[in-house]
Amino acid sequence: MKELAELALDTAKFKxxxxxxxxxxxxxxxxxxxxxxxIETTADTEDAGFGIRAIVNGAWGFASSFRLEKEEIQRxxxxxxxxxxxxxxxxxxxVELVPEPAYQDHWQSPIQKNPFKIPMEKKIDLxxxxxxxxxxxxxxxxxxxxxxxxxxxxYFASTEGSFIEQDLMFTYPNFTAVAVGAGDxxxxxxxxxxEQKGYELIESVDWIEKARKTAEEAVQKxxxxxGTAGKKDLILMPSHLCLTMHESIGHATELDRALGWExxxxxxTFVTPDKLGTLxxxxxxxxxxxxxxxxxxxxxxxxxxxxxxxxxxxxIKDGIFVGYQTTRELARFVKEKxxxxxxxxxxxxxxxxxxxxxxWLKPGDKxxxxxxxxxxxKDGLLFDGTGSFSIDQQRYNFQFGGDAVWEIKDGKVGEMxxxxxxxxxxxxxxxxxxxxxxxxxxxxxxxxxxxKGEPGQSARMGHGSAPxxxxxxxxxxxxxxx
Amino acid sequence: MILEEKEIKSLLEGIIAENPGxxxxxxxxxxxTGSTRFAxxxxxxxxVYSRLxxxxxxxxxxxxxxxAVNELNKEKIREAVSRADALADVAPENSELMPxxxxxxxxxxxxxxxxxxxxxxxxxxxxxxxxxxxKAKEQNMxxxxxxxxxxxxxxxxxxxxxxxxxxxxxxxxSNTLKSEGGSGWASAEAEDVSKIAAKELSDRAxxxxxxSRSPKSLAPGKYTVILEPAAAADMVWFLLYNxxxxxxxxxxxFLSLDEGKNRLGEKLVSPKITIYSxxxxxxxxxxxxxxxxxxxxxxxxxxxxxxxxxxYTRFWAEKKxxxxxxxxxxxxxxxxxQTLENLIKSTKKGVLVSRLWYIRDLNPMILLLTGLTRDGVxxxxxGKVSHPVNxxxxxxxPVNVLRNVEMMSRPGRxxxxxxxxxxxxxxxxxxxxxxxxxxxxx
Numbered sequence: 001m002k003e004l005a006e007l008a009l010d011t012a013k014f015k016x017x018x019x020x021x022x023x024x025x026x027x028x029x030x031x032x033x034x035x036x037x038x039i040e041t042t043a044d045t046e047d048a049g050f051g052i053r054a055i056v057n058g059a060w061g062f063a064s065s066f067r068l069e070k071e072e073i074q075r076x077x078x079x080x081x082x083x084x085x086x087x088x089x090x091x092x093x094x095v096e097l098v099p100e101p102a103y104q105d106h107w108q109s110p111i112q113k114n115p116f117k118i119p120m121e122k123k124i125d126l127x128x129x130x131x132x133x134x135x136x137x138x139x140x141x142x143x144x145x146x147x148x149x150x151x152x153x154x155y156f157a158s159t160e161g162s163f164i165e166q167d168l169m170f171t172y173p174n175f176t177a178v179a180v181g182a183g184d185x186x187x188x189x190x191x192x193x194x195e196q197k198g199y200e201l202i203e204s205v206d207w208i209e210k211a212r213k214t215a216e217e218a219v220q221k222x223x224x225x226x227g228t229a230g231k232k233d234l235i236l237m238p239s240h241l242c243l244t245m246h247e248s249i250g251h252a253t254e255l256d257r258a259l260g261w262e263x264x265x266x267x268x269t270f271v272t273p274d275k276l277g278t279l280x281x282x283x284x285x286x287x288x289x290x291x292x293x294x295x296x297x298x299x300x301x302x303x304x305x306x307x308x309x310x311x312x313x314x315x316i317k318d319g320i321f322v323g324y325q326t327t328r329e330l331a332r333f334v335k336e337k338x339x340x341x342x343x344x345x346x347x348x349x350x351x352x353x354x355x356x357x358x359x360w361l362k363p364g365d366k367x368x369x370x371x372x373x374x375x376x377x378k379d380g381l382l383f384d385g386t387g388s389f390s391i392d393q394q395r396y397n398f399q400f401g402g403d404a405v406w407e408i409k410d411g412k413v414g415e416m417x418x419x420x421x422x423x424x425x426x427x428x429x430x431x432x433x434x435x436x437x438x439x440x441x442x443x444x445x446x447x448x449x450x451x452k453g454e455p456g457q458s459a460r461m462g463h464g465s466a467p468x469x470x471x472x473x474x475x476x477x478x479x480x481x482x
Numbered sequence: 483m484i485l486e487e488k489e490i491k492s493l494l495e496g497i498i499a500e501n502p503g504x505x506x507x508x509x510x511x512x513x514x515t516g517s518t519r520f521a522x523x524x525x526x527x528x529x530v531y532s533r534l535x536x537x538x539x540x541x542x543x544x545x546x547x548x549x550a551v552n553e554l555n556k557e558k559i560r561e562a563v564s565r566a567d568a569l570a571d572v573a574p575e576n577s578e579l580m581p582x583x584x585x586x587x588x589x590x591x592x593x594x595x596x597x598x599x600x601x602x603x604x605x606x607x608x609x610x611x612x613x614x615x616x617k618a619k620e621q622n623m624x625x626x627x628x629x630x631x632x633x634x635x636x637x638x639x640x641x642x643x644x645x646x647x648x649x650x651x652x653x654x655x656s657n658t659l660k661s662e663g664g665s666g667w668a669s670a671e672a673e674d675v676s677k678i679a680a681k682e683l684s685d686r687a688x689x690x691x692x693x694s695r696s697p698k699s700l701a702p703g704k705y706t707v708i709l710e711p712a713a714a715a716d717m718v719w720f721l722l723y724n725x726x727x728x729x730x731x732x733x734x735x736f737l738s739l740d741e742g743k744n745r746l747g748e749k750l751v752s753p754k755i756t757i758y759s760x761x762x763x764x765x766x767x768x769x770x771x772x773x774x775x776x777x778x779x780x781x782x783x784x785x786x787x788x789x790x791x792x793x794y795t796r797f798w799a800e801k802k803x804x805x806x807x808x809x810x811x812x813x814x815x816x817x818x819x820q821t822l823e824n825l826i827k828s829t830k831k832g833v834l835v836s837r838l839w840y841i842r843d844l845n846p847m848i849l850l851l852t853g854l855t856r857d858g859v860x861x862x863x864x865g866k867v868s869h870p871v872n873x874x875x876x877x878x879x880p881v882n883v884l885r886n887v888e889m890m891s892r893p894g895r896x897x898x899x900x901x902x903x904x905x906x907x908x909x910x911x912x913x914x915x916x917x918x919x920x921x922x923x924x
Contacts, residue, residue, distance in 0.1 A: 038576045042569040045550035046562075047535070061604075062529035066552045076532075083528045086604035090612055092524035120572045128574070141732060178734060184847055185734040261521040263626035264658040264667070267839075267856075270922070349531045390840040390875070392854045394923035397875050399852050401844060419845050421852075423875065423919050454519055454628035454656070455531075476918060478844040482736055482881055 001165075004073055005157035008052050011077035013159055017054035017084070019097065020077070021158035023305060024050040024068070025348035030116060030149040034127035036135065036142060042120065049348040052077050056084035058094025064349040097328040098338055100308050102161030107302025109169040110295060111198030115149035118199045123147050126202065130190075130211045134177040137215035139222060141180035147202070148172040148194075162307040170194065170298065170460065171201045172448055177215040179222040186418060188218035189403055191239045191385050193445040194460070195296045217404055220416050226479035227405065227420030231472040233380035234422060235373060240383040240402050242445035242463035245359060248426040249281070249288055250461070251452075252395035253315050254342075255324035256354040259333055265454045267393025270426070271321060273334055279321040282430025285468075287362035288316040290325055292341050297358040297462025298446040299344070305352035306343035313340050315359065319430075327354045346457040353453045358462035360444070364436035370467050373435055377469065380408035381420065388421060388478075399423045401478065419479035429470060437466035485512055485635060487647045493554065494639040497538070501563060507539040507582055507775075509638040514600070517630035518607040523615045528604055540566040541582060544575040580774065580796040584642045588777045592767040596674040599651035600633035607631070610655075614684040618659060623691055625684065627657030631675050636771075644775045653678050654897070658857060659691040664870070665924055666690025667837055667857035669712070671897045671904050673767065690836055690858040693870060699920070700861060700871035706832035707915035708825050708862070709883070711891075713838045715898035715905040717851075718757060718813055720841060721880040724849055725783060727792035727802070736849040736881060737792065745789050751884035753787040754818070759810035765895050765906045772808025781807055784884075817890040817908025825889050825911045827865040832911070834860040834867060837899040838876075849879045853900065854921050873924075874917035886913045 005022050012020035026048040033041040050073065051064035061084025063076045127145045134143035150170040157163045172194035178187050190210045195201055236244065256262055257269040271279060292310035294300050303309055306328040315323050324334055327343040344355035374382070385403025392398070401421040407414040424432075444464035451458055485493075494508045515531045534552045536559065547569025549562040607629045618625035630653065637647040655678045656669035666687040672678055709717065730737035730744035737745045760780040761768040772778040774796060782790045791807050799806040826834065841853035855873045862868060890908040897904050 038578060039574050040576060040578070041548065042546070042573045043548035043550075044565045044569060045548070047550070047552045049533075049552065059525065060527055062527065063531075064529070065532040066534045067532075068553070079530055083530055083604045086608045087518070087525040087528040089608055090520070090525045090615060092522060120569065124572065124574060142734070180733040183733075183738075183740065185732075185738075259522070260624065260626060260660070261519075261526055263521055263624075263660060264519075264628055264656055267923070349533055351527050351529050388842045388844045388852060390842045390852045390854065392873065392875070392921040392923040393839055393856055394921075396923050397854065397873075397919060397921035399844075399875060399877075399918075421844060425922070455515070455517055455630060474919075476877065478850050478877070480845075480848055480850070482848045482879070 001155045002163060005155065005163065007070060008073045008077045009157060009159045011074045012052060012054045012081055015078050015081040016056050017081050019055040019159055020052060021156065021307065022050055022052045023345065023348055024155040026153045028116065028151045031146065032123050032127060033146045034131055035144045037128055037131045039124055039127065051345065051348045051350065052080040054080040054084050055095050056081050057088035059084050059088035059091050060095055061087060062351045095329055096332055098331040100328060100339060103303065103307065103309065104163045105302060106165040108167035109196045111169045113199035115171055115199040116151060126207060130175050130207050133208050133211035134215040137212065137219060139179045139181055139219035140177050140215050142178035145175045156303065156305065156307050158307050164303050164307055166302055168196060168301065169198055171197050171199065173202060175211060177218040179218040181222055184222055186218055186221040188214050188221055189385060190214045194298060194448045195446065196298055196300055197296050221404060221418050224416040224418045227417035227475065227477055229477045230475055232475050233377050234470045234473050235377060235380055235382045235408065235467055236470065237384045237467050238443040238445050238465045239385045241465045241468060243386045243389055243447060244400055245361060245463045245465065246447050247389060247391045248395055248398055248429065250356045250359045252426060253321065253324055254354055254356065255326050255330045255334060258324065266452045270394045270396055275321060276334060277322060280319055281316045281321045281427060282319045283433045284319045285364065285433050285436050286316050286319045286430050289360050289362060290315045290340060291358045291360060294358045294444065294462060297444055298460035299356065299358045299462060304341040304343045305345050306339060308339045308341035308343065311341050325354060325356060330354055344459055346459055350457050353457060355452065355459045356461045360464035361436065361468065363439045363442045363466040366438065368435060368437045370437055370441055373437055373467060373469055374408055374413060375411040377408045378410055381475065382406045382408055382413060396425050398426065419477060420475055421478055422473045422475050424473055429473065432471045432473060433468055434471050435469040441466040490635060490637045490647065494637060497559060497563065498639060498641050505541040505582060505641050507638065507640040509537040511535045511634065511636045513632060513634040515630060515632035516602065516604060516607065517628065518604065518611060519628050520611050520615065521626035522624050523618055525608065525611065536562060538562045538566045540570040542570045544577060544579045545570050545573040546579055547573060578797040582640045582642050583644050583775050585644050586775055586777050588646065588770040589762050589779055591761045591770050592764055594648065594650035594673050594767055596651045599631050599653050599673065599675040602631040602675050610680040614657060614680055617684060621688060623688060624660045625657055630654045638775050646771050646775060648769065648771065655680055655683060657684050657687050659684065659687040661691040661695050663924060664691045664695035665857045666694060667899065669897050694858040695870065697870040697872050702874060702917045702919050704914045704916050706829060706911065706913045708829065708832060708834045709910045709912060710836050711894055711896040711907050711909050712899050713835050714910045715896050715907050716838045716841055716900045717880040717883050718815060718905060718907060719898055719901045719903050720851055721849065722783065722810055722813060724846065725793050727794045728798045730792060734846065736847055744792065746792055747789060749788045751784060751787045751881060752887050754887055754890065755784050755787050755884050756816040757784040758782040758814050759812050760814055761811050763812060763814055763906065766812045766814065766904055768811035776806055776808050778808050778811050781810065813905035813907065815893060815905065815907040817893040820889060820891050822891050822909045825891055825909055826862055826867060828889060829862045829911065830864060832862040833871065834862055839900055841900045844877065849881050850877060851879060852877050856899065873921040875919045875921055876916060877918040878916045883910065883912050883915065887911065888913055
């Protein structure tokens with residue numbers, strides 16, 4: 001691997017690159033899908049290749065190929081240089097990378113059981129048993145399930161002397177029950193997050209118990225009343241809050257968006273650089289950490305795709321916006337001397353973009369249980385799991401539904417309600433945060449398929465929190481008839 | 483091209499021949515793409531990508547295993563076959579698994595492959611972008627965008643003799659122009675890159691960016707709305723995404739009726755509406771090959787307001803005693819002999835919407851969608867565009883949109899701003915469109 005990498009870097013330098021790096025990756029994916037006690041898909045796929053970035057005359061060029069051969073590596077390195085030359089005709093500011101030490105290292109996801117070594121029969125059996133348990137519940141019409149295991153071997157080398165090997169493993173279980181009746185249909189999913197773990201994640205869950213409860217809740221949801229519009233206090237569980245954080249804080253504090261680099265597609269952000277250090281993003285309870293170190297979280301790695309060592313940093317501290325997510329290229333635009341390590345490419349064939357690290361909400365400092373939080377809430381809704389989600393291209397106006405929603409009346413969890421969502425404006429919403437449960441309620445969740453960039457790339461990141469309360473948020477009803 | 487048809491066919495035949503007696507489907511896709519992004523009046527990233535996928539499916543009665551690799555050496559190919567074979571062994575019987583198809587006849591479609599697109603270089607992309615950026619600078623605007631050209635080969639072969647091969651090219655250009663307080667967007671897709679008029683698309687986006695400066699505030703509510711074709715395309719694609727017979731028959735869709743029935747044949751929307759898909763469309767030629775290698779023929783989805791067809795998988799079609807209807811590869815919606823200007827002229831009070839964004843399902847039983855407007859929203863008064871207004875979130879169903887269409891322009895080919903999928907579609911004038919809140923985004 002090192003020999004191929006050196007060949008690429010030497011070729012790029014020889015052709016005129018002032019900087020070059022190469023990522024050689026192998027990606028294996030196992031996907032098993034079942035429905036109604038039948039296995040519809042058993043797939044085991046693999047893909048390998050390399051991508052070379054080069055800077056020439058201050059401009060980036062990138063080329064990639066699936067042919068892992070010496071001649072092809074030389075051709076692609078030369079092509080990356082040629083592409084950079086074409087880009088340099090339209091240069092506004094030359095690319096400058098903030099310094100980062102060179103590393104020779106190996107890092108791997110701290111897994112206990114390699115999912116690819118677990119017999120397929122065992123995985124199939126689990127899916128069938130969960131399907132069966134869900135379908136035993138009266139009112140469940142459809143039960144679907146998938147198990148997805150993904151292993152990535154990544155080798156990064158740069159002309160600055162880094163040679164970094166990383167082995168990552170992801171496990172993503174998903175089980176859903178669909179209840180149908182009386183002209184309606186509602187779904188409920190087992191709430192277990194995808195993580196950067198091995199098969200131990202699957203073995204740590206009592207799936208059959210969860211399957212039964214989930215299916216029963218799907219039926220309850222079907223029979224529940226329609227939610228009504230109005231202002232309510234919200235208690236958002238970590239399984240739900242992960243996506244609200246992701247969309248309204250994670251994407252909003254990406255520096256490439258703030259600089260206009262995503263203007264044509266994903267959009268820009270209301271969090272413009274002049275607001276760094278001053279913007280009141282939310283209440284003083286809002287402390288958001290960007291983190292590539294969090295064990296088991298989806299964006300955790302030893303190094304990012306710029307070869308920057310993983311780190312942890314504040315994005316929002318005591319409610320004030322204090323830090324963007326950056327890469328080696330972006331850091332200087334906010335006068336920072338080092339990168340926050342947020343470069344990521346979803347494949348060997350993709351150009352690394354600034355992507356979200358794990359982003360999480362710090363738990364409350366004072367002891368606060370979920371029961372206490374509920375007891376202290378008179379007129380609210382409790383959201384568990386994620387539902388419909390949508391946010392504008394500058395991250396002001398959002399609307400989120402949930403996987404399951406319950407009323408809270410006079411300090412007690414009451415009936416389930418269906419077809420509700422909340423709408424708010426980012427800073428109003430986070431400004432209304434008035435309680436966060438303490439550390440023992442903190443859970444790490446995540447987003448497995450976050451889209452960004454042109455051509456589009458998909459990324460994964462963890463989002464942890466404890467249950468949190470937001471005061472008087474606007475609820476909308478999504479019910480009705482055609 | 484990465485590989486010639488002869489080479490691909492021989493490779494696939496070799497795999498089948500090496501495994502006599504096995505029921506197999508094998509496929510190969512290869513793609514070369516070049517793309518350039520720009521933002522803040524400069525190129526930001528520029529790349530060339532070369533990808534390949536070899537797909538192997540082994541079927542044993544009602545059991546199937548799938549494997550894929552992207553290396554074409556013998557060892558890797560054998561490994562893929564062996565993995566698929568082992569998976570087929572351990573997979574339990576799937577009562578819904580359909581047998582592999584034999585040879586099929588595909589509809590003839592207009593040319594999908596243009597050498598000029600396949601050979602389009604980074605320098606040529608830069609030339610087009612430079613002219614856009616220079617004009618943006620003259621106008622004190624900033625331009626951001628994306629220009630991509632690609633060529634692809636796709637082939638499939640199975641042990642029952644089904645074979646297809648298709649070469650295609652695609653070019654896509656999108657740009658967003660920002661003025662002080664305004665934003666405009668335009669995009670286009672074509673098989674032949676010479677049909678991408680970057681200058682015209684940048685002029686259109688520039689005009690929107692200028693016209694949308696300093697928007698006045700407009701309260702949310704129900705309005706008569708004119709959806710420009712790109713916005714209409716997103717709404718109609720979301721309708722078609724949900725046009726599946728099985729979900730309808732299982733009581734899980736807006737197309738469901740009681741007792742396992744569906745709305746096939748029902749007058750669902752305005753009698754003005756006719757929507758079909760046709761890979762042989764000269765305006766929007768598309769792939770004629772669908773699920774399992776099924777031919778994708780012209781399919782009418784809605785005719786004069788009535789539901790004419792739903793998407794039927796092979797299994798569901800057999801269960802219901804019908805022929806399969808694959809997922810559409812394009813959308814063609816009939817319009818009226820009007821221009822967008824005529825739609826505006828006919829509107830006493832209304833809102834003109836350029837683009838929709840971040841659309842998601844909220845309630846599948848009424849196909850309630852939520853999403854936002856973007857890159858130019860305008861108030862229309864007494865037949866004229868009066869002034870720009872703020873962006874909105876909408877909570878609305880495409881079924882209601884198509885029920886409430888009052889007037890349509892002539893259709894044209896566009897790409898949906900949210901779905902990224904192309905359609906030949908008119909601008910729609912729609913009454914009672916529900917904007918649920920204001921978005922401060924510009």
